[in-house]
Amino acid sequence: MAKPDASLPTSDPRLAAILRIAGELRDLPRADFRNRLKADLAAQSKELESVGGKPLFTHDDIEERLKQLEEQPNFIVHDVRAALSDLPDMSMRFLDSVNDNHLLIVSRGDKRTHWERHLGGDEMIYVMDGETEIVTLTDGGPVQSTIHAGSMFICPEGLWHRLTPRPFVSALYLTPRRTEGSEAKDPRPKSERVARRPVRRTTAAKLQEHDLRAALREVPHLNITADTTGEDANAAVRNVAKIGNLTLGVMSYTGQTPWERHPDGDELLLALDGELDITTLTDDGPVTRKLRAGEAFVCPQGLWHRQFAEKSVSMLYGTPVDSSENSDADDPRVVAEKVAAPAAPVSRSIMPFLYIEGAAKAVEFYRSVFGATVLMRDEEPSGIVSHAMLKMGDTTVMLSDPSSRDVKQNDVNRLSRPPRSYGGSPVHLYIYVADVDDVVRRALAAGAKAIDQVEDRDWGDRCGGIEDPWGHVWFVGTPLKDVPPKDSN
Amino acid sequence: MASKMKSIPKGWHSVTPFLCVKDAARAIEFYSKAFGATELQRIEEADGKVNHALLKIGDSMVRLSDDSSKHVAEWVAKGWSRSPQSLGGTPVHFYVYVEDSDAVFKRAIAAGAKAMEPVTDKEWGDRLGSLTDPFGHIWMIATHERDVPIEEVSKKRAGVGRAAN
Numbered sequence: 267m268a269k270p271d272a273s274l275p276t277s278d279p280r281l282a283a284i285l286r287i288a289g290e291l292r293d294l295p296r297a298d299f300r301n302r303l304k305a306d307l308a309a310q311s312k313e314l315e316s317v318g319g320k321p322l323f324t325h326d327d328i329e330e331r332l333k334q335l336e337e338q339p340n341f342i343v344h345d346v347r348a349a350l351s352d353l354p355d356m357s358m359r360f361l362d363s364v365n366d367n368h369l370l371i372v373s374r375g376d377k378r379t380h381w382e383r384h385l386g387g388d389e390m391i392y393v394m395d396g397e398t399e400i401v402t403l404t405d406g407g408p409v410q411s412t413i414h415a416g417s418m419f420i421c422p423e424g425l426w427h428r429l430t431p432r433p434f435v436s437a438l439y440l441t442p443r444r445t446e447g448s449e450a451k452d453p454r455p456k457s458e459r460v461a462r463r464p465v466r467r468t469t470a471a472k473l474q475e476h477d478l479r480a481a482l483r484e485v486p487h488l489n490i491t492a493d494t495t496g497e498d499a500n501a502a503v504r505n506v507a508k509i510g511n512l513t514l515g516v517m518s519y520t521g522q523t524p525w526e527r528h529p530d531g532d533e534l535l536l537a538l539d540g541e542l543d544i545t546t547l548t549d550d551g552p553v554t555r556k557l558r559a560g561e562a563f564v565c566p567q568g569l570w571h572r573q574f575a576e577k578s579v580s581m582l583y584g585t586p587v588d589s590s591e592n593s594d595a596d597d598p599r600v601v602a603e604k605v606a607a608p609a610a611p612v613s614r615s616i617m618p619f620l621y622i623e624g625a626a627k628a629v630e631f632y633r634s635v636f637g638a639t640v641l642m643r644d645e646e647p648s649g650i651v652s653h654a655m656l657k658m659g660d661t662t663v664m665l666s667d668p669s670s671r672d673v674k675q676n677d678v679n680r681l682s683r684p685p686r687s688y689g690g691s692p693v694h695l696y697i698y699v700a701d702v703d704d705v706v707r708r709a710l711a712a713g714a715k716a717i718d719q720v721e722d723r724d725w726g727d728r729c730g731g732i733e734d735p736w737g738h739v740w741f742v743g744t745p746l747k748d749v750p751p752k753d754s755n
Numbered sequence: 756m757a758s759k760m761k762s763i764p765k766g767w768h769s770v771t772p773f774l775c776v777k778d779a780a781r782a783i784e785f786y787s788k789a790f791g792a793t794e795l796q797r798i799e800e801a802d803g804k805v806n807h808a809l810l811k812i813g814d815s816m817v818r819l820s821d822d823s824s825k826h827v828a829e830w831v832a833k834g835w836s837r838s839p840q841s842l843g844g845t846p847v848h849f850y851v852y853v854e855d856s857d858a859v860f861k862r863a864i865a866a867g868a869k870a871m872e873p874v875t876d877k878e879w880g881d882r883l884g885s886l887t888d889p890f891g892h893i894w895m896i897a898t899h900e901r902d903v904p905i906e907e908v909s910k911k912r913a914g915v916g917r918a919a920n
Contacts, residue, residue, distance in 0.1 A: 615768045615813065615814055615815040616772060616812060616813070616815040616817065616849050616850070616851050617849065617850040617851070618770060618772055618847050618848075618849060618850075619847065619848040619849065619850050619895065620846065620847050621846045621847070621848075622846075658769050658770050659763065659768070659769025659770065660763070660768055660769050661768045661769040661770035663770060664850060681844060681871065681887070681893060682848075683844060683846060684846050685846040687844075687846070688842040688843055688844050688845070688846060689842060690836065690837055690842055691836070691842075691845065691846050691847060692774065692775040692776070692836065692837060692838050692839045692842055692845050692847075692891070692892070693772055693773065693774055693775070693845060693846075693847035693892070694772070694773040694775075694836065695770050695771070695772055695773070695847075696770070696771040696772075696773055696818070697769055697770050697771075698763045698764075698767065698768075698769050698770075699769075717833060726764075737846070738846070738847070739836070741773070745763075745764055
């Protein structure tokens, strides 16, 4: 990013809308991204001009960012210090979005900011250089914290706060999309201004600075070898805070990590000291980039990645809670498990075979929503998945893409077509999961359509119905209680 | 504290298909005759239409409903379920393992199914034939004969694709 973005003060209440647009667009396909970004930002600029504001991005910046995205889909390393170095004082720059609710932003300044608060999550402020005071308005009265370079501050959701740089500060933020600003002396209604109780200890503890290098000293350096176990790795991680669905933790290590991916969300990586090579398995094949001290990378949800540190590296990770998969395979996308003895692994149950236009994407959907694992995946040179075998719970489910060469050659009678080509499906699939509410919520977020609300049903399950983005109908259920075998009434 | 909840009731699998068919009563008869299905439950409406039925085929449950039942009428109103006959086909086929695919295939044809592909040995180790049942649902009837590593299956299938180009 060569040119500075047009600036706005950090607490401009009009900022939230612009950031939301930039964040929302990240996951669109490339062509759509280009069109939407242009249209939305053009509209936003007009709107802002009419109220006397300035757009966050100039057209040149947009062009530049688009070019980057086209050259490096899924893989942009953000040089945080460089992004800060040419940023005018009291301004900010959008780097990336992290999951649905947070934006990665850098900002620098030497003046006190306006009051600001965030809805929909906590905010992380990591001070790169300088020092700042942060005042938060808690129930128990204002609390003042001093955050030094190399330390992190977590501002709880909904708390008004402002920064006073001492004498300047540059910082990396993980900021919830929904932000409110206020230029008032005290942004709270009068009734809330009097401290009615002392500051709670938990709140006060949260409002302390977290010195990341001190945290690193509390855990051993990990030298990754073939004998390193998951427990060794866990023992080397020092968790510092939790923000949204991300656990923020630090770790220092040397060596090659196994493949890893996070089906439930994006992961934030920031190199604190040293450097490493990070490889992701993008749709276009493996891509490796260096991540140097002061550089950040947002690894998209579900993307396999691994890291190699020739020399010791210290990292900050923001990792989706309870959602990591590892693989020691050369290519983790193909599970090269052998089909062993016939009796056990070959599923005796009926295996549904779904025809899906765009099966490659559906595999990702079933993986992230239903937690399916891929047993087999045949991809044609065009990238079309001709055939895939997934394991959903204890059931094998197969998919085929009707536009694949394989299906076209074999299906002379045109009997292998996707649901929308018939205008519906005569088959619904009932799937048992551990938490129906969670699965349905994720399905809807991933583009499924609700067709039946999640409710407690008289047959003993909590159940809801969805139509997935390809037209297949699923009823998702979780038993209300530990049920004995269903009898035949 | 309640004990840890099981997410699958005993006797069920993670995924269970629900089939909409024209004339469910006859379909139950067919699935019993052809696939050896056991009828576990049948709920009829006042006019005798099968509101829904629960069958067991092999170790798997299958539910089905008559497309002229009130049950299905409610769904059709929402626009998301009809029988294969009224839709003109089905986007979901079923792969079923049986003890003897040749015998089951023969029985199914005798009971009115239409053969799509005769029973032959497949490169992934199954002896398999496909058919459309009299109600328009499509079944792949297989018997597992030998184990082939999954990665080898991929290679063989890819080879077949290239050879046919």
